[in-house]
Amino acid sequence: MRVWEGAGVRESLWERGGLAWFRPRCRTDCGACSVQGTRPFSLTAARAVLGLGSWGGDSGKQKLTLQDVAELIRKKECRRVVVMAGAGISTPSGIPDFRSPGSGLYSNLEQYSIPYPEAIFELAYFFINPKPFFTLAKELYPGNYRPNYAHYFLRLLHDKGLLLRVYTQNIDGLERVAGIPPDRLVEAHGTFATATCTVCRRKFPGEDFRGDVMADKVPHCRVCTGIVKPDIVFFGEELPQRFFLHLTDFPMADLLFVIGTSLEVEPFASLAGAVRNSVPRVLINRDLVGPFAWQQRYNDIAQLEDVVTGVKKLVELLDWNEEMQTLIQKEKEKLDAKDK
Numbered sequence: 141m142r143v144w145e146g147a148g149v150r151e152s153l154w155e156r157g158g159l160a161w162f163r164p165r166c167r168t169d170c171g172a173c174s175v176q177g178t179r180p181f182s183l184t185a186a187r188a189v190l191g192l193g194s195w196g197g198d199s200g201k202q203k204l205t206l207q208d209v210a211e212l213i214r215k216k217e218c219r220r221v222v223v224m225a226g227a228g229i230s231t232p233s234g235i236p237d238f239r240s241p242g243s244g245l246y247s248n249l250e251q252y253s254i255p256y257p258e259a260i261f262e263l264a265y266f267f268i269n270p271k272p273f274f275t276l277a278k279e280l281y282p283g284n285y286r287p288n289y290a291h292y293f294l295r296l297l298h299d300k301g302l303l304l305r306v307y308t309q310n311i312d313g314l315e316r317v318a319g320i321p322p323d324r325l326v327e328a329h330g331t332f333a334t335a336t337c338t339v340c341r342r343k344f345p346g347e348d349f350r351g352d353v354m355a356d357k358v359p360h361c362r363v364c365t366g367i368v369k370p371d372i373v374f375f376g377e378e379l380p381q382r383f384f385l386h387l388t389d390f391p392m393a394d395l396l397f398v399i400g401t402s403l404e405v406e407p408f409a410s411l412a413g414a415v416r417n418s419v420p421r422v423l424i425n426r427d428l429v430g431p432f433a434w435q436q437r438y439n440d441i442a443q444l445e446d447v448v449t450g451v452k453k454l455v456e457l458l459d460w461n462e463e464m465q466t467l468i469q470k471e472k473e474k475l476d477a478k479d480k
């Protein structure tokens with residue numbers, strides 16, 4: 141796995157809100173990287189070079205289609221599905237970008253005159269002024285937003301015993317809310333579901349501090365009074381231990397979905413290349429990204445449209461429409477009852 145100049149985590153944190161002014165740079169300057177930010181090369185140009193008709197590297201082999209993938213799933217020939225999910229999977233749930241002027245969250249954060257937006261995720265700044273981070277936490281704390289069709293598709297994969305793991309870059313916790321059990325999840329950039337005291341390192345359920353966070357209070361440890369920080373990965377902090385499950389998950393996967401991510405974030409992005417060569421990789425995203433643009437394989441499928449439309453197409457091909465509707469309705473009723 142390549143190491144990127146600067147904090148890879150920083151880049152990843154930025155992607156959460158769709159900001160792309162930090163670009164990772166390959167330390168080895170190998171020229172073979174798939175990091176788009178290092179190449180002033182447009183998507184249109186890329187597609188022209190690749191040729192839409194001759195998609196895929198191995199010209200002798202027949203191009204795989206979404207229909208073929210649906211068949212593989214239906215016949216249970218793929219039953220160790222790994223999913224990589226990014227911000228695009230949460231956009232349909234209305235998760236706000238805290239750097240978008242005009243959003244309520246942006247104006248709530250404006251009052252703090254943050255020196256630069258990424259300071260929210262810097263420990264040094266957090267210890268001086270934790271309030272901006274907790275303003276964001278209040279917005280994203282479990283309960284404010286609801287999963288959408290794409291999250292429930294992952295849940296259905298799990299219910300059918302086909303899901304090996306979801307790797308998500310999102311910190312909104314919507315995969316959990318959708319009912320995907322935590323042991324099927326790798327929340328690569330952390331979670332609000334748990335929290336750690338910054339002084340004594342005691343672990344707490346995130347739920348213990350809901351009252352404080354909702355009342356705009358900085359939560360403190362009941363043992364040592366230190367500030368308690370939700371387990372969101374800050375710049376310079378290590379990725380969660382669970383992230384290393386990728387070492388066994390990806391070689392074992394028999395199908396990879398890459399949904400709603402720009403794959404610009406390391407080390408997350410490189411995972412797409414860690415599945416075996418014979419494994420179909422399906423990108424559902426607005427744009428062609430990462431290895432789908434630069435190191436494509438003959439069994440890559442790119443469904444270039446918005447996430448929900450793309451997933452709906454697949455569900456249609458799988459003939460899972462009815463099951464999806466039943467699941468979504470059942471979960472909606474559960475969440476409605478909780479909200480009461």
Ligand SMILES: [Zn+2]
Binds near residue numbers: 337341361362366
């Ligand atoms: Zn403590």
